[in-house]
Amino acid sequence: MSSGISTWVFAEELEGKPSDGTLELISKARTFGDVSVFYVGAGSDEAWNALGGHGATAVHHLDPGDTLPSGPAAHALAALVTDADVVLFGAGNTDRDVAGRVAAKLGRPVVSNALDVTVDGGIAVHSEILGGTLGITTAITAEKPALVVTRPKAFTAEPTGGSTPPIEVVGLPDAGRANAASVIERHVEASDGPSLEEASVIVSGGRGLGAADKFEMIHELARLLGGAAGSTRAVVDAGWVPYSYQVGQTGKTVKPSVYIACGISGAMQHIVGMKGSATIIAINKDPDAPIFALADLGIVGDVHNVVPQLIEALKARS
Amino acid sequence: MNIAVCVKQIPDPATPYQLDGENHWVIRPNDQVLDDTDRSGVEIALQLAEATEGTVTLFSMSPSGSLQGIRQALAMGADKAVLIDDETLKGADALTTARVLAAAMTREGFDLVVAGTESTDGYSGVMPQMMSEILDVPCLSFARKVEAGDGSVTIERQTASGYNVVTAPVPALITVTAGIEPRYPTFKGIMQAKSKPVTTFTAADLGVDIESGQTIQSVNPVAARAGGSIVEDDGSAFEAIVELLEQVKVI
Ligand SMILES: Cc1cc2nc3c(=O)[nH]c(=O)nc-3n(C[C@H](O)[C@H](O)[C@H](O)COP(=O)(O)OP(=O)(O)OC[C@H]3O[C@@H](n4cnc5c(N)ncnc54)[C@H](O)[C@@H]3O)c2cc1C
Ligand SMILES: Nc1ncnc2c1ncn2[C@@H]1O[C@H](COP(=O)(O)O)[C@@H](O)[C@H]1O
Numbered sequence: 001m002s003s004g005i006s007t008w009v010f011a012e013e014l015e016g017k018p019s020d021g022t023l024e025l026i027s028k029a030r031t032f033g034d035v036s037v038f039y040v041g042a043g044s045d046e047a048w049n050a051l052g053g054h055g056a057t058a059v060h061h062l063d064p065g066d067t068l069p070s071g072p073a074a075h076a077l078a079a080l081v082t083d084a085d086v087v088l089f090g091a092g093n094t095d096r097d098v099a100g101r102v103a104a105k106l107g108r109p110v111v112s113n114a115l116d117v118t119v120d121g122g123i124a125v126h127s128e129i130l131g132g133t134l135g136i137t138t139a140i141t142a143e144k145p146a147l148v149v150t151r152p153k154a155f156t157a158e159p160t161g162g163s164t165p166p167i168e169v170v171g172l173p174d175a176g177r178a179n180a181a182s183v184i185e186r187h188v189e190a191s192d193g194p195s196l197e198e199a200s201v202i203v204s205g206g207r208g209l210g211a212a213d214k215f216e217m218i219h220e221l222a223r224l225l226g227g228a229a230g231s232t233r234a235v236v237d238a239g240w241v242p243y244s245y246q247v248g249q250t251g252k253t254v255k256p257s258v259y260i261a262c263g264i265s266g267a268m269q270h271i272v273g274m275k276g277s278a279t280i281i282a283i284n285k286d287p288d289a290p291i292f293a294l295a296d297l298g299i300v301g302d303v304h305n306v307v308p309q310l311i312e313a314l315k316a317r318s
Numbered sequence: 319m320n321i322a323v324c325v326k327q328i329p330d331p332a333t334p335y336q337l338d339g340e341n342h343w344v345i346r347p348n349d350q351v352l353d354d355t356d357r358s359g360v361e362i363a364l365q366l367a368e369a370t371e372g373t374v375t376l377f378s379m380s381p382s383g384s385l386q387g388i389r390q391a392l393a394m395g396a397d398k399a400v401l402i403d404d405e406t407l408k409g410a411d412a413l414t415t416a417r418v419l420a421a422a423m424t425r426e427g428f429d430l431v432v433a434g435t436e437s438t439d440g441y442s443g444v445m446p447q448m449m450s451e452i453l454d455v456p457c458l459s460f461a462r463k464v465e466a467g468d469g470s471v472t473i474e475r476q477t478a479s480g481y482n483v484v485t486a487p488v489p490a491l492i493t494v495t496a497g498i499e500p501r502y503p504t505f506k507g508i509m510q511a512k513s514k515p516v517t518t519f520t521a522a523d524l525g526v527d528i529e530s531g532q533t534i535q536s537v538n539p540v541a542a543r544a545g546g547s548i549v550e551d552d553g554s555a556f557e558a559i560v561e562l563l564e565q566v567k568v569i
Contacts, residue, residue, distance in 0.1 A: 014478055014479070015479060019478075068456065068458070068484050068486070070447070070457055070459070071456055071457070074451065092478060093459055093460045093475070093476065093477065093478075096443050096444050096447060096459070097447045097457055097459050098447075099444055099447070100412075100416075100444035100445070100446070100447025100448040100450070100451065100457075101447050101448070101450065101451040101457070103412075103413055103444065103448055103451075104413065104416060104447075104448040104449075104451035104452050105451055107413070108413075108531060109411050109412070109413050109530070109531040109532045110412060110413070110442065110444045110448075111532060112412075112441070112442040112443055112444060113441065113442075124535065128540055130335050130439075132540060133539065133540055134337075134537055134538065134539060134540060135537070135538045135539070135540050136342065136534050136535075136536065136537050136538075137534070137535045137536045138532050138533070138534050138535065139532065139533050139534075139535050140531060140532050141530075141531055141532060141533060142531025142532065143531075149442075149443070149444065176454060177454050177455055177456060177489075178450070178451065178454065178455070178456055178457075179456070180455075180456045180486050180487055180490070181456035181457070181458055181484055181485065181486035181490070182484065182485060182486070183482050183483070183484050184472075184483050184484070184485055185482060185483035186480075186482050187480040187481050187482065187483075188479045188480040189479065189480040189481070200568070201568055225563070225568060225569070233496065236497070237495075237496050237497045237499075239497075242480065243462070243476045243480075243481075243495075244478065244479060244480070249436070249441060250435065250436055250443075250495075257566060257568065258563065258566060258568050260559075275543055278566070279562065279566050280543075281559055281562065287548070287550075292545060292548060293542065293543075293545050294542070294543040294545060295545060295546060295548075296545075296546035296547075296562070297546055297547055297549070297558060297559065297562050298545070298546070298547070298548040298549065299548075299549050299551055299555040299556075299558065299559065300548060300549070300550045300551060301550070301551025301555050302551070305551065305553070306551055306555055306556050306559075309553075309556040310556040310559055310560070313556055313557070313560050314560070314569065317569065
């Protein structure tokens with residue numbers, strides 16, 4: 001397995017655990033060789049087991065406490081990866097902060113939005129540009145390490161059953177002014193039902209719903225189908241739903257069996273987050289809405305008629 | 319508070335983008351528009367400057383062209399603009415962009431730097447963070463709300479599960495999400511924008527060396543997903559949805 005390529009994976013703890021994205025990156029990285037994980041968060045035995053169980057061969061653990069993690073994490077990581085070949089980051093907010101700072105510190109480029117990485121005969125990154133219309137392959141010609149920010153769900157998490165790797169504690173480095181930001185409050189915006197990443201059915205609402213209270217029918221339809229509710233950025237920006245609902249370029253990437261887009265135009269930044277859905281159903285009153293170009297079933301109609309009728313029909317069956 | 323705002327001029331997203339055949343770079347027309355993402359940054363900067371009797375300076379690296387995009391941001395109320403326009407910066411990557419913009423900001427001075435989270439055309443989403451490291455300031459990213467007080471800046475930072483309140487002393491850099499509703503330029507603003515100062519530098523003026531550590535090897539169109547059937551709703555279209563949900567065994 002080891003081709004002598006050493007890969008580091010940046011991981012920020014999410015709700016006490018490594019995120020799904022981290023496990024996806026480790027699963028990919030282990031096909032190159034050894035995988036060291038740089039883990040930022042409180043840490044736990046459960047976390048170490050999950051990392052080892054997906055193929056991590058070493059873990060470096062930084063607990064930033066109430067310091068905003070990006071500054072100190074970047075400084076510590078930059079010092080550790082000077083001999084690494086590849087450093088993989090997810091698409092999370094802290095991932096991108098750390099990738100950018102490490103890049104500037106080491107004087108290396110970052111390739112973002114990666115869908116695949118190859119290491120044979122030089123490191124190359126496959127990504128899509130211009131809203132996913134063009135696929136490009138970028139060769140990294142700079143000295144190592146190659147820094148790559150990946151798209152969510154670019155890779156699949158597969159457990160190896162590996163054991164807990166050795167854990168090395170990393171102290172908070174003196175990063176000067178980069179350390180000066182602190183987290184003074186943490187708020188979790190709770191949502192019920194399956195998470196967007198796990199749901200096999202997603203019902204998403206867009207600005208076409210017209211008003212915040214109309215989002216209730218999206219929730220109801222999602223509940224009836226045992227799915228999760230999602231949204232476009234337009235309605236997150238309007239304050240109708242929290243950011244955790246957002247699907248797309250700067251939100252979540254989802255691949256459910258069924259994606260139902262209600263009152264969504266189909267802007268390219270939304271499409272990149274959901275075009276991997278197995279079946280796409282769209283309801284939009286504009287026959288020229290771009291979402292119809294990728295819908296398996298497109299309904300040209302008013303969401304305020306079609307969705308309530310669908311809800312009634314589903315209720316009548318159960 | 320003196321605020322430096324990153325604004326990117328981009329080809330109008332409403333028109334299809336063209337790549338040049340040799341380097342695969344986006345071809346930039348003479349008329350470029352202000353990236354919508356940066357309107358929120360300009361808005362926040364104006365609000366903070368108004369609250370602290372400060373100034374707002376725009377920083378942009380791009381072929382100046384007709385300056386349309388820059389004028390759009392000046393029309394919102396920014397005081398002046400610094401532009402880095404240099405033929406040798408064509409196709410510059412995020413790190414080169416960060417070095418150039420940071421050098422210009424250091425030269426002009428600032429208390430706070432404001433940028434977008436992602437540009438519409440490039441969406442590398444790492445340029446501002448690179449700048450924060452070069453400028454040696456904390457980076458408070460993904461702000462959906464910003465307040466500045468007595469030598470500090472406090473934001474609501476979007477997270478995967480909600481938001482955190484994060485604070486830092488200035489100088490600092492923040493990136494703002496599009497959640498902050500930008501103002502429309504007034505007629506007066508549009509008229510005034512025409513005579514506001516725009517200073518132009520080259521990379522050499524700023525002492526930045528240009529190097530690139532990446533090359534695009536190939537570009538291929540991504541196969542579009544085939545569309546399916548379209549049904550005009552006559553009051554019974556929901557039945558087509560029920561049928562499809564049955565077919566794929568969701569119900
Ligand atoms: C850098 C960047 C990143 C971005 N990231 C994301 C992202 O992650 N996710 C995302 O979603 N967007 C993102 N966007 C925004 C994106 O470009 C669009 O603005 C957004 O997706 C539009 O949302 P919408 O479809 O809800 O609204 P609109 O585009 O306004 O569409 C509303 C639709 O509803 C239809 N409609 C209206 N009334 C009805 C009715 N009664 N019945 C049926 N249909 C109706 C209309 O015909 C229209 O098609 C990003 C943009 C940028 C620049
Ligand atoms: N050439 C540029 N000139 C000015 N600001 C820029 C430029 N490129 C990127 N930015 C800023 O950095 C943010 C992130 O850009 P990007 O890294 O391209 O996704 C943008 O929203 C802008 O605020």
